[in-house]
Amino acid sequence: MRLTPVFSLTIFLLLITGPLGADDGYRLWLRYDEIADSPLRKSYAKALPRVFREGDSPQLCAAEEELLLGLSGLLGHGVESTAAAPAKGLILGVLGRSTSLDGLLSAEEQASLPDGGYALIGQGKQFYIAGKDDRGALYGAFAFLRYLQRGRPLDDLHLLDGPRVKNRLLNHWDNLDGTVERGYAGFSIWNWHQLPHYLDPRYTDYARANASIGINGAVVTNVNAKAIVFRRDYLQKAAALAEVFRPYGIRIYLTARFSAPIELGGLPTADPEDAAVKKWWQDKASEIYALIPDFGGFVVKANSEGQPGPREYGRTHAQGANLLADALAPHGGIVMWRAFVYSNEEPVDRAKQAYDEFVPLDGKFRDNVMVQVKNGPIDFQPREPVHPLFGSMPHTPLAMEFQITKEYLGQGTHLVGLGKMYEEVLQTDTYAEGPGTRVADIIDGSAYGDDRLTAMAGVANIGTARNWTGNLFGQADWYTFGRLAWNPTGKAEDYFREWSQMTFPNSPTVQETAQNLLAVSHEACVNYMTPLGLHHIMGPDHHYGPGPWIKDMPRADWTSVYYHKADAEGVGFDRTKTGSDALEQYTSRFAARYESPDSCPPAFLLWYHHLPWDHKLPSGNTLWAELCYSYHAGATKVGEMLKNWKSLSGRLDQERYESVRMHLEIQEKEAKWWRDACLAYFQSFSGMPVPAELEKPTHSLEYYEGLTFPYAPGIKAKW
């Protein structure tokens, strides 16, 4: 196999980062700097003098290449491969295919490993990375390196692990013109114009980073799709990317525009029941698989926000999805059909739409269709209750769609550790199949006990920013997403720790501070943006900054007032029986907790209830006062985060230190802006004073309302 030419050990070890370099964060968590702890490094070096790979698959070769690169860096001297199993050293292979691994695991152990699983075993003077399959060996190699990066002991190494979810995907909302919808880390890393002939080394590094956390699929185009991506020249470009990704176990997926048979095929219709339409998709699928044998499949946004779909022909989402699924099935491809739909009619409660539309279709989808559901029923708000579809479609495999880009969570600027949000959602008990049916159990299929398709998708936060994610801590969101996609029952803090240990120097102060930032920042963000269950009160279009006053938009459910319903009496969206009754979409046991404002957790109070400003909360505060304290707590927490980070000056490289510092300074300003603008706005209804001990808004409400940001990033391309 031929790996892209980035890695040249002899060269990379000789080069020093020049004057223009310092540490720009490009290496992500795959840093492989020489281990500073000399006895530890020496013990590793003694144990791992060489590497033996048994097998020739592209994935095994990539795994070996990574091991040589990683070990040479971590140990501070070149580590080489050998042609036969060494008496002492590291042995890499695939169970059942590499004879060196025979008898390494018990039959029971071996059977316990899922596809993509691996074992790391120390036996005498030999260490084994044993993959259940080629991908498993690759994941094992990265896990082994992670083990060393974190300074873990090699004694009695006996570790088995495997993914609980089959498809672990990044969704790139990248447009073919290089812009990224809701992208806040620069522009698209895909240079479609120069593909297939120019292969940016970044494509390989992207694949390595993803492989290291178990991501095995990349949807490289925006869900607001263009048909042209199915034109042959674009398929050839996609095939070139697929070739770069393949050794790293990553399949490429494309977003399918439902009307492509019309726009590209020249057909008069895209009706899923039309024979010519079926044939067009079948032929297109064959063409794709001839170019990309391991093509993953299609992700589809249909009949939503202006995208075409089966509803235009009086067909259901199931008929639409099955059309594509039938075309892909002979080749092993799947369809990820998004449940994020809303019709042209304005609903009483948008939170109810997807459920109403999809639950009746349960059981009507082909086996190779998944319905991809956002974590909450609105749209990636700082905090949402879990989507009512989770647990409500037992006969349909549901994929989780999280966002990693932070559309409503401070975008590319704010440090907001999303792991806590993911965990909150995944750990939520839906009671769907009885108590203990967490969202995680639905996603990984264990709630149903069958061998269904499983998937978790994350809307990528990756762009041309040199450190990939703009805000350096955005790397942690990418990392944590991948680790939770591998194991949705995992704990966010474990992954924060891993990321931090691989990313920052091994100093207790640095480690504690970085991990704490990730742990506390999501709650802080919720507080300074949308505390107590508020949601969707941001600036219009670009979604940058506060905009609770937004009311004149083409659709009511694009405004803020639709969601907060503030008036002189009170604030909040009544989703109980006296209101939209969105709670009836959940199991009664789930709903029971939220039906009454007395038992409803404060975090979701205004999501489910419209309450008077002077409503008394368990804290003893009025609703208004609690709102004030919450907003202030959020902003104050960001001040603490900044202060804590500043205490690290000199404890890590200056470039990354300064980068985070500057972003936190902006976040502190913007947290106060959110706080002050929202409180000034809500005060215009409550008429109540901000508690005396709290800072008053710096400016008038008119000032905040008058701010405009025509060039805020991440908006849709219009060309």
Add this chain to the structure above:
Amino acid sequence: MRLTPVFSLTIFLLLITGPLGADDGYRLWLRYDEIADSPLRKSYAKALPRVFREGDSPQLCAAEEELLLGLSGLLGHGVESTAAAPAKGLILGVLGRSTSLDGLLSAEEQASLPDGGYALIGQGKQFYIAGKDDRGALYGAFAFLRYLQRGRPLDDLHLLDGPRVKNRLLNHWDNLDGTVERGYAGFSIWNWHQLPHYLDPRYTDYARANASIGINGAVVTNVNAKAIVFRRDYLQKAAALAEVFRPYGIRIYLTARFSAPIELGGLPTADPEDAAVKKWWQDKASEIYALIPDFGGFVVKANSEGQPGPREYGRTHAQGANLLADALAPHGGIVMWRAFVYSNEEPVDRAKQAYDEFVPLDGKFRDNVMVQVKNGPIDFQPREPVHPLFGSMPHTPLAMEFQITKEYLGQGTHLVGLGKMYEEVLQTDTYAEGPGTRVADIIDGSAYGDDRLTAMAGVANIGTARNWTGNLFGQADWYTFGRLAWNPTGKAEDYFREWSQMTFPNSPTVQETAQNLLAVSHEACVNYMTPLGLHHIMGPDHHYGPGPWIKDMPRADWTSVYYHKADAEGVGFDRTKTGSDALEQYTSRFAARYESPDSCPPAFLLWYHHLPWDHKLPSGNTLWAELCYSYHAGATKVGEMLKNWKSLSGRLDQERYESVRMHLEIQEKEAKWWRDACLAYFQSFSGMPVPAELEKPTHSLEYYEGLTFPYAPGIKAKW
């Protein structure tokens, strides 16, 4: 002074470029790798044990910082600064202000140095970098490092140099949304959204690179301007950039939208003779200078391609320019008023428009106005004759506008050394003030012998690409532009050599090959795109690829057929007396050479003449055959370029080698595409056969005409 925190010697020397790094070209020509030639390195190290800076200006501090960085890298060990002039070592200061430099130069020598000039002097065991002023010291420091990077001997060092042109500017056609009009190296490096609080280290490295070649101004916004850049929050963002640039001697400029008093100021008019309009610009200038004391001034595109301007109010370009000039004058700012105008009426010959409009205004501009003229009369074509305005406005300082981005020259993909094109233009004799009045002499003012404003501007080829320019050799275009702006009479090959020596390993094969690529590639590009004086026959809008068939556009002078006028009889634009008589805009001595097809150099034949297909050329070939041979020669040359580059495999780092190789592979394909598409098209008129020994076009004309590229880069932002 505080420098941005990128440079930390202790850190940068410890770090090695990690697995994801290799050599990505980010360091440009400021590489400072340890000198491989050990005796040479030791002799430098012995001579330069320390650095002493006498003076405290930001520019002097930046110069010292660069010297320490550069010397430490080149010599392979930390070099430190001392608090007093060392008996042995390097002394940095400003003439007349640093006592260490007293008596270093003769009075005559000192007087000969222009502003920004410097002397590098070796005297006994001391080496001096003596600036005429602070900028001069900075330029001297970079020149000294360049001297070492190129391995030049320190013996008898006595070198005086200074800029022949006062204002040496990059023009960024960067939009506030991050897109770049005609940008082919990714997107804008200016993150307006996060300014002024987030300062990307790249801003500093940009400034360093520019200072190293003498660039002293940066126009950071697109000539197709938005008024909002004058809103206070945007001015604060610009001020933050200006602060980063200041230590590197670079002033910031903004593009001024002529209608800003209406759009931003709420006035009913932007009439330059309106008192309120005058006051608005005066107030705006005062506001700008309060934030940016060394603000450079405005660049203006008015009454051209839809941009507003004075003509809407029945005023002249001079009245428009003087309006802004009067506002800037009290603060020392200048106006660069672009001559690239064309009216809404379609002209008989667009090549004549600017001359007709501007020559009558000669002498009517304020002293702080320059008219900025593109090198040729059409628009940055692969080859154009010099613009007739050069030499035609003796009472008005003219600025040269070159492009560095390669809009019509292969964009971000093709390797085309623009230096040869710059040189061809600058060395052209206009005969304006008698024989020997080269364009260079007009640009540097020497043709007029007065102390007028002088300027050269280059439309930047810089983007978010990690190597800044997409195609690695685009760095050479940036470099060569800067060096020629410093000295327009310089020779391109000298600067190719400098760049190559600083950029690539010191191997004769590598050096010869790289310099040769730069030397031959422009002629090759002209040949495979627009030989024999053809021009403006590219694809519409995006200007990517061939499009000689383009005929249906909103304006005739946006089509290709307007320019080549091919028919059954022949091809070419008659610009002699029998045609548009564009030649009468030049001096008669200049025109004489081009009037007759017999004396007209083949390079401009079809620029000035419409000739029959069977017209006999001095070569003995018919025009048609010559066209065929020229197109083939261009494509064949690219094949040779690729072959030569491939011979360097293993002689430089693999990442840069592969990057150039992949781009050359694309260039080879695209050169053939240009050749075949254009010959297929012109053959449909000539009806003559392609000479037997030449390859025939691979596809039919219809095939080439049918190709579409909706997402080719660099097109205008539409949002």
